[in-house]
Amino acid sequence: MSRGSVWAAGLVAACLAFATAGCRGRGHKDYDRVPDADVVANGDARVDASIGDAVTLNPLLAQDSASDDIIGLVFDALLRYNPGLELEGDLAKSWQVRDKGLRIVFHLRRGVLWQDGKSFTSADVAFTYRAIMDPKVACPFKADFSLVSRVETPDPWTVVVTYRKPFAPALSAWAEASILPLHLLKGRKLSGGSFDSHPVGTGPYCLVSWKRNQSIELKANPLYWEGEPHIRRYLYQIIPDPATQVLEMKSQNVDTVNLSSVPDQYRDLSRSASFREIGRTFRFPGFNEYEFFGFNLLKPMFQDKRVRWALSYAIDRKALIDSILLGYGQPCSGPYVPSMPAYNPRVTPVPYDLGKAEKLLDEAGWKRGKDGWREKDGRPMAFTIATNQGNKVREEVATILQQQFARLGIRARVQILAWSLFDSQYVSKKNFDTVVLGWGLGMDPDQYVIWDSKESGPGGLNFISYKNPRVDRLLEEGRTTFDWKKRVRIYRKFHALIAADQPVCFLFAPDSLSAVNRRFHGLLVTKTGCMWYWPTRWYVPKSIQLYP
Amino acid sequence: MLLRYALKRALFSVPLLLGITLISFLVLHLAPGSPVSARGSLNPHISPESIRELRALYGLDKPLSTQYWDWLKRCAGFNFGDSFQDRQSVLSHILQALPATLLLNGVALLLVFGLGLPLGIFSAIRSGSPLDRAFTLSSFLAFSIPAFVLALFLQLVFGAWLGWFPISGFSSPWSMGQGWLAQAGDVLWHLVLPVWTTAFGAWVTVAQYMRNSTLEVLSQDYIRTAFAKGLGARRITLRHALPNALLPIITLLGLSVPGLVGGSFIIETIFAWPGMGRLGYEAAMNYDYPLVMGVVVMGAVLTVFGNLLADICYAVVDPRVRY
Numbered sequence: 001m002s003r004g005s006v007w008a009a010g011l012v013a014a015c016l017a018f019a020t021a022g023c024r025g026r027g028h029k030d031y032d033r034v035p036d037a038d039v040v041a042n043g044d045a046r047v048d049a050s051i052g053d054a055v056t057l058n059p060l061l062a063q064d065s066a067s068d069d070i071i072g073l074v075f076d077a078l079l080r081y082n083p084g085l086e087l088e089g090d091l092a093k094s095w096q097v098r099d100k101g102l103r104i105v106f107h108l109r110r111g112v113l114w115q116d117g118k119s120f121t122s123a124d125v126a127f128t129y130r131a132i133m134d135p136k137v138a139c140p141f142k143a144d145f146s147l148v149s150r151v152e153t154p155d156p157w158t159v160v161v162t163y164r165k166p167f168a169p170a171l172s173a174w175a176e177a178s179i180l181p182l183h184l185l186k187g188r189k190l191s192g193g194s195f196d197s198h199p200v201g202t203g204p205y206c207l208v209s210w211k212r213n214q215s216i217e218l219k220a221n222p223l224y225w226e227g228e229p230h231i232r233r234y235l236y237q238i239i240p241d242p243a244t245q246v247l248e249m250k251s252q253n254v255d256t257v258n259l260s261s262v263p264d265q266y267r268d269l270s271r272s273a274s275f276r277e278i279g280r281t282f283r284f285p286g287f288n289e290y291e292f293f294g295f296n297l298l299k300p301m302f303q304d305k306r307v308r309w310a311l312s313y314a315i316d317r318k319a320l321i322d323s324i325l326l327g328y329g330q331p332c333s334g335p336y337v338p339s340m341p342a343y344n345p346r347v348t349p350v351p352y353d354l355g356k357a358e359k360l361l362d363e364a365g366w367k368r369g370k371d372g373w374r375e376k377d378g379r380p381m382a383f384t385i386a387t388n389q390g391n392k393v394r395e396e397v398a399t400i401l402q403q404q405f406a407r408l409g410i411r412a413r414v415q416i417l418a419w420s421l422f423d424s425q426y427v428s429k430k431n432f433d434t435v436v437l438g439w440g441l442g443m444d445p446d447q448y449v450i451w452d453s454k455e456s457g458p459g460g461l462n463f464i465s466y467k468n469p470r471v472d473r474l475l476e477e478g479r480t481t482f483d484w485k486k487r488v489r490i491y492r493k494f495h496a497l498i499a500a501d502q503p504v505c506f507l508f509a510p511d512s513l514s515a516v517n518r519r520f521h522g523l524l525v526t527k528t529g530c531m532w533y534w535p536t537r538w539y540v541p542k543s544i545q546l547y548p
Numbered sequence: 549m550l551l552r553y554a555l556k557r558a559l560f561s562v563p564l565l566l567g568i569t570l571i572s573f574l575v576l577h578l579a580p581g582s583p584v585s586a587r588g589s590l591n592p593h594i595s596p597e598s599i600r601e602l603r604a605l606y607g608l609d610k611p612l613s614t615q616y617w618d619w620l621k622r623c624a625g626f627n628f629g630d631s632f633q634d635r636q637s638v639l640s641h642i643l644q645a646l647p648a649t650l651l652l653n654g655v656a657l658l659l660v661f662g663l664g665l666p667l668g669i670f671s672a673i674r675s676g677s678p679l680d681r682a683f684t685l686s687s688f689l690a691f692s693i694p695a696f697v698l699a700l701f702l703q704l705v706f707g708a709w710l711g712w713f714p715i716s717g718f719s720s721p722w723s724m725g726q727g728w729l730a731q732a733g734d735v736l737w738h739l740v741l742p743v744w745t746t747a748f749g750a751w752v753t754v755a756q757y758m759r760n761s762t763l764e765v766l767s768q769d770y771i772r773t774a775f776a777k778g779l780g781a782r783r784i785t786l787r788h789a790l791p792n793a794l795l796p797i798i799t800l801l802g803l804s805v806p807g808l809v810g811g812s813f814i815i816e817t818i819f820a821w822p823g824m825g826r827l828g829y830e831a832a833m834n835y836d837y838p839l840v841m842g843v844v845v846m847g848a849v850l851t852v853f854g855n856l857l858a859d860i861c862y863a864v865v866d867p868r869v870r871y
Contacts, residue, residue, distance in 0.1 A: 055633050055634050061635075138598070138602050140598060142598050143597075143598065192636075196634060196636070197636075211822070212645075212822065213645065213826060217722065238820060238822075240817045240826065241716075241817050241820070243700065244715060244818055247704070247708050247715050250708065251711070251715060253715065419581065420582070
């Protein structure tokens with residue numbers, strides 16, 4: 001044995017010894033036996049991992065999820081969503097819709113203080129509206145407020161918003177708009193100023209420091225109107241690599257991670273026995289985000305409803321979910337996902353049924369030729385499936401659909417295009433046969449811009465050119481109806497109509513996957529998530545606190 | 549004489565730099581898509597009017613030539629503009645990312661040359677010995693390990709299992725009041741794993757380079773003459789062979805200068821290191837034209853500067869170079 005191989009053998013042996021020793025990380029206590037588990041205690045910290053850094057902490061400019069994460073902790077809106085995905089008061093204690101929806105009156109909560117100690121009043125709300133509409137500010141959600149004609153403040157605790165026409169999604173817009181402090185921003189630059197990185201809000205946490213591309217540190221707001229959070233510190237660690245995030249999570253350097261985009265990492269973590277001692281994994285049906293296979297309805301082949309249904313029957317949705325999402329997803333039956341109130345439970349996802357698909361295609365005149373491929377009037381049944389580059393899920397969906405369609409005797413060709421090219425040259429110009437895409441929408445069920453026939457013009461989001469007068473009517477009705485129960489009924493009808501038409505084949509909604517360290521107590525776990533109201537609910541019993 | 553040569557060379561690099569910026573600018577703007585489409589398109593919450601407003605705000609509605617001229621004029625005053633993404637100045641973005649990258653690559657460079665040169669010389673002198681052969685074999689093995697594999701291995705063994713070094717990050721979290729010495733120590737502690745990953749493949753290259761260069765010099769006639777005159781082997785290697793063998797290393801060093809600030813996207817991503825590699829990559833992904841141009845200009849200036857420095861060094865140490 002040469003000297004070199006002795007070294008090599010030694011190294012291998014050493015590695016094996018480490019491997020069997022398991023994770024050392026921080027010495028952790030036994031989280032199963034915590035004597036003071038039920039005693040709510042103050043202190044400790046939550047370390048959250050994020051793939052990307054926040055772009056800005058100015059609510060007027062934020063578009064990315066990282067910015068929204070921090071802004072959501074520093075600022076409050078007038079309204080917010082509860083675990084049942086219904087609106088409830090936040091900075092507004094209550095609200096009324098008057099004059100058939102032309103006027104919304106918000107009654108503000110009294111005694112709310114800004115993080116610098118000044119009082120919050122209706123003037124701040126009026127100022128926020130003016131800031132959103134300021135032409136010098138590139139505020140991405142301006143459109144949501146374009147129907148507002150007046151914002152009045154009859155007294156410091158009342159805001160009256162007048163609309164040019166009734167607009168039910170307005171309430172959800174007010175739930176997404178963080179209220180800004182008038183006294184700090186009056187006469188200052190609203191965009192590009194120091195407020196972008198030194199925000200002051202009314203929310204449960206205040207900014208301590210922001211080290212770009214490293215971390216954002218927050219501390220509990222002692223003035224918060226719901227009471228100072230028990231978890232006194234919050235750290236947003238920027239860790240771009242999910243594998244590194246998981247390693248840090250296992251070593252207890254990170255307390256919470258979101259693994260929705262990396263199901264393989266989630267699966268490994270949820271099956272790790274050593275991780276189960278220190279952490280819990282959570283899986284929830286994702287919110288309003290789904291992937292679809294869409295037809296260009298201007299092409300004669302896809303104007304035939306039988307062809308659309310045949311292709312929908314030919315898609316094995318379960319196989320897609322199992323192979324691409326490792327099973328972490330739900331098949332979709334229409335434009336809402338099962339966790340949304342507007343989801344119509346009576347509509348079921350289209351089953352995988354090759355027999356029906358064959359029959360429908362034969363009826364539509366697309367018959368198999370001698371070589372097994374389908375054709376009609378001498379033209380082969382062939383089309384392209386286009387999708388954007390960089391989205392692994394969609395690229396895989398397109399490839400699997402190609403194989404699934406081939407079984408039916410259909411020649412599909414996959415085209416994977418850079419996003420900008422895909423959007424500007426194919427989707428916007430309606431220069432495509434079929435696409436694989438996804439919609440990520442807000443909490444409000446309004447989907448006017450996606451399905452209304454008036455939105456099918458150039459550059460509109462209804463690029464598949466879907467036109468159905470009954471759907472148009474329902475969408476209009478849904479936009480002007482404020483009664484939540486009535487609205488839900490309208491959108492369930494709409495869900496059923498769209499599902500019957502199959503203008504797109506609804507595929508699946510990916511699950512939301514996350515992990516939380518086990519020293520946190522007080523979690524409110526509902527069927528929509530595990531993070532609900534965490535700033536006011538979560539605590540770590542004194543005996544197992546990790547950070548001073 | 550030397551000064552004139554240096555000045556002449558410096559002057560020549562101005563059109564070169566201009567050319568680099570022009571081509572980068574064109575390629576960037578001709579690539580399909582724009583910062584506006586990257587963020588606004590197919591988003592149900594962004595109206596076409598907002599997209600038009602954004603274009604005007606960024607100055608993207610002006611002709612390309614005007615945009616380039618405006619950019620060039622601003623650059624002349626060392627103003628690289630504001631990032632499209634957050635409206636903070638490009639310079640402040642670069643200055644925030646640069647220290648981390650300089651530190652990582654600077655320490656790695658020291659390690660690469662500090663380890664590589666002696667090893668190369670040593671194995672050249674002992675050329676053909678079992679040790680030399682073992683070194684050559686292991687350097688090829690080391691060279692063939694991809695950085696990301698090594699990174700994960702180091703993280704797993706020294707970070708997660710042994711707990712000797714932090715798994716990722718630039719410094720320990722929490723802005724607690726610590727002395728600067730403690731903070732510097734903390735950063736150095738975080739530096740260990742990424743530095744080894746960065747240096748690992750490179751010092752092997754330098755060692756091989758040095759080995760071959762030394763071997764070549766050792767076979768020269770004047771070395772044989774020196775031996776014939778009865779000089780000691782130690783004196784011959786150190787005084788006669790080494791200075792000549794080091795000449796090609798100057799080029800290698802010159803070429804390493806841009807690498808100092810370039811930053812590796814992969815290593816910075818795996819170790820959550822807040823450096824230039826991630827800055828440049830993310831800027832490009834977001835069509836953040838001013839930021840990309842800022843990073844490009846800095847890289848170009850340093851590459852040209854590194855070459856210039858190497859040329860001047862040659863002129864100084866090698867009398868054969870005429871100018």
